[in-house]
Amino acid sequence: MFSLIFNRLMLAIPSLIGVVIVTFLLTRALPGDPAAYFAGPAATEQAIAEIRAKLGTDKPLIVQFGRYVSDLARGELGNSLTTGQSVAKEIATRLPASAELTLIGLMLVVILAVPMGILAATRPGSWIDHVTRIVSTAGVSLPVFFTGLLLVYVFYYRLGLSPSPVGRLDVFLSAPPHITGFYLIDAALARDAEVFVAALKQLILPALTLAIFALAPIARMTRASMLAVLSADFVRTARASGLSSSKVIVTYAFRNAVLPVITTLGMVLSFLLGANVLVEKVFAWPGIGSFAVEALIASDYAPVQGFVLTMAALYVALNLAIDIAYGLIDPRVRISS
Amino acid sequence: MAAPALLVDNLSVEFQTRSGVVKALEGVSFNVAKGETLAVVGESGSGKSVTAYAVMGILDAAAAVTSGRAVLGGLDLLAASKEAMAEVRGREVAMIFQNPRTALNPIRRVGDQIADVLLRHANVTPNAAPREAIKLLETVGITDPVRRAKAYPFELSGGMCQRVMIAIALAAQPSLLIADEPTTGLDVTTQAIIMDIIAERASATGMATIFITHDLGLAAERADRIVVMHAGHVVEAQRTRDLFAHPRHPYTQALIAATPGHTSRLAELSTIGGNLPDLRAAKLPACRYAARCPRKLAICDSSLPSIDPTAPEALACHNPVSSPPMGEAA
Ligand SMILES: Nc1ncnc2c1ncn2[C@@H]1O[C@H](COP(=O)(O)OP(=O)(O)OP(=O)(O)O)[C@@H](O)[C@H]1O
Ligand SMILES: [Mg+2]
Numbered sequence: 094m095f096s097l098i099f100n101r102l103m104l105a106i107p108s109l110i111g112v113v114i115v116t117f118l119l120t121r122a123l124p125g126d127p128a129a130y131f132a133g134p135a136a137t138e139q140a141i142a143e144i145r146a147k148l149g150t151d152k153p154l155i156v157q158f159g160r161y162v163s164d165l166a167r168g169e170l171g172n173s174l175t176t177g178q179s180v181a182k183e184i185a186t187r188l189p190a191s192a193e194l195t196l197i198g199l200m201l202v203v204i205l206a207v208p209m210g211i212l213a214a215t216r217p218g219s220w221i222d223h224v225t226r227i228v229s230t231a232g233v234s235l236p237v238f239f240t241g242l243l244l245v246y247v248f249y250y251r252l253g254l255s256p257s258p259v260g261r262l263d264v265f266l267s268a269p270p271h272i273t274g275f276y277l278i279d280a281a282l283a284r285d286a287e288v289f290v291a292a293l294k295q296l297i298l299p300a301l302t303l304a305i306f307a308l309a310p311i312a313r314m315t316r317a318s319m320l321a322v323l324s325a326d327f328v329r330t331a332r333a334s335g336l337s338s339s340k341v342i343v344t345y346a347f348r349n350a351v352l353p354v355i356t357t358l359g360m361v362l363s364f365l366l367g368a369n370v371l372v373e374k375v376f377a378w379p380g381i382g383s384f385a386v387e388a389l390i391a392s393d394y395a396p397v398q399g400f401v402l403t404m405a406a407l408y409v410a411l412n413l414a415i416d417i418a419y420g421l422i423d424p425r426v427r428i429s430s
Numbered sequence: 431m432a433a434p435a436l437l438v439d440n441l442s443v444e445f446q447t448r449s450g451v452v453k454a455l456e457g458v459s460f461n462v463a464k465g466e467t468l469a470v471v472g473e474s475g476s477g478k479s480v481t482a483y484a485v486m487g488i489l490d491a492a493a494a495v496t497s498g499r500a501v502l503g504g505l506d507l508l509a510a511s512k513e514a515m516a517e518v519r520g521r522e523v524a525m526i527f528q529n530p531r532t533a534l535n536p537i538r539r540v541g542d543q544i545a546d547v548l549l550r551h552a553n554v555t556p557n558a559a560p561r562e563a564i565k566l567l568e569t570v571g572i573t574d575p576v577r578r579a580k581a582y583p584f585e586l587s588g589g590m591c592q593r594v595m596i597a598i599a600l601a602a603q604p605s606l607l608i609a610d611e612p613t614t615g616l617d618v619t620t621q622a623i624i625m626d627i628i629a630e631r632a633s634a635t636g637m638a639t640i641f642i643t644h645d646l647g648l649a650a651e652r653a654d655r656i657v658v659m660h661a662g663h664v665v666e667a668q669r670t671r672d673l674f675a676h677p678r679h680p681y682t683q684a685l686i687a688a689t690p691g692h693t694s695r696l697a698e699l700s701t702i703g704g705n706l707p708d709l710r711a712a713k714l715p716a717c718r719y720a721a722r723c724p725r726k727l728a729i730c731d732s733s734l735p736s737i738d739p740t741a742p743e744a745l746a747c748h749n750p751v752s753s754p755p756m757g758e759a760a
Contacts, residue, residue: 329527
């Protein structure tokens, strides 16, 4: 098991190096000259050149790259040109916001989609099978921003059930003391029920938006994978041995069916990280997605680089987590590695 | 004669498929006595497995039992409630399958798989179950059972997996074991060992065994009695020795002629003419062997002699091969 983790980590190193190089080149290749953007429309040629020198963008690429790598090694992601803030610090405060949203969204998906898929597979042709099929199709065909706006319209504007969709917490409340950066956890740790409930209320709609987006692939994969496993010989053996149907479905069938579901979950999570950008815009969520989009529009390299690197590190961590889950569930994976 | 361990009477099964209704079994009747080993033989597609699945109540959703009873210990398995069947399955009647490697859960330790059945059917506590599982592994001749109990199926050989399957099937000491081609795909030595283990367990507990195979040679060696099936019908049943000495149904005769024996050379080996009829056909002849049969009479298309499900012998033929007259053939 440990050798499996170690191997996968080793495999991740080349991809991380690749990401470092690609982010560097990509941000340099972006259209627009940050120095010109910065100096403003009225600036003289000389003022722009001065800013360029200050930013270091007048140096040859290889020199810039060397500086970039040595900064990275010190955990230094540079400063945002627009806000002047340290990118590393900015990401550190915004990442938990995005992560909390994504993880809650993911939890909602798993809670909804997996049972749906299992029930659809064990009762083909029943109403739950049809519902699963309808929801799967609808979920795929609705764009994220549309679902988000629809939910806001219904639950905030029409029904008034949810608070105004702006940010992580009602403006009259102050954030819980920073421990993990996850408001729900921090509020729970501080035993602040009011903040916990308020944060949860803010979270529900954006998390649901993400969940609806991810529901279709997970439900569909769970159903397909369960159907395949339910017709396997060993399930027949389990049935012939008279094991209870819950034992057959959970311990025998589902544990075997879960591997492709986990793979899909990983893929969906990667998509969710991307879909976050739109959801964060719709719900004015102070996450890294909206941060990156603003920086991109302003040709502000450092935050974009920081964002891409963070995402890359998350993907690597995600894939590692999936590999570990595989190893834990399937003994054949443990042995073959 | 004492009540049989299992009596199957007039069993018919149909499958609903996209290309029509498959009449997989029609009027299948036979019985197995306590402690007896009954072989069920027939070509591929003759309905041997479907018969077993129907008795076990594990037919798939497309199947429907359209007639018949399967009586085991006074209970009609085909009419029993789901709950009653769940109690019987694995406890009173157990089954082992072909392909032992795929028949075991690939990601569960074999000891745990045995323990699951013990916990379900035998009166053991969760604490005692692993120990009992190891004991069972020992009874099916697995050496180093403590270590093997912790193994996953992919770490064991095919023969080893089949022993585990037998341990699972015998965990609750069933009164009937159905073994569906338990040795197909295993080498000859392992085949013999597996069959010995089953026979030894059967004689130790007085368990009845239904041994499904298309290997007539193996049936000849192992069975007390043989039921011959063809295209979803039982065509003949006799004591093993009698069946080989005096096969009465033309199909049985053809089947024996097509089996390599000690005496016959390959050149003398005949093949059975024709194919199994298409079981989806709207109108099948009364005798489903009629189209292939060299002894066919006009009556064979319209009627079939009925079989006494409780008798040890059976013959469903109007024009049987050799003469000694039998009641069933009238
Ligand atoms: N799920 C199913 N759907 C449709 N037809 C089926 C199904 N299962 C079995 N049959 C049909 O039932 C008939 C009997 O099949 P069965 O599996 O019992 O044969 P068998 O005697 O066990 O053959 P083999 O020696 O190959 O195992 C075949 O004609 C088969 O096509
Ligand atoms: Mg079969």
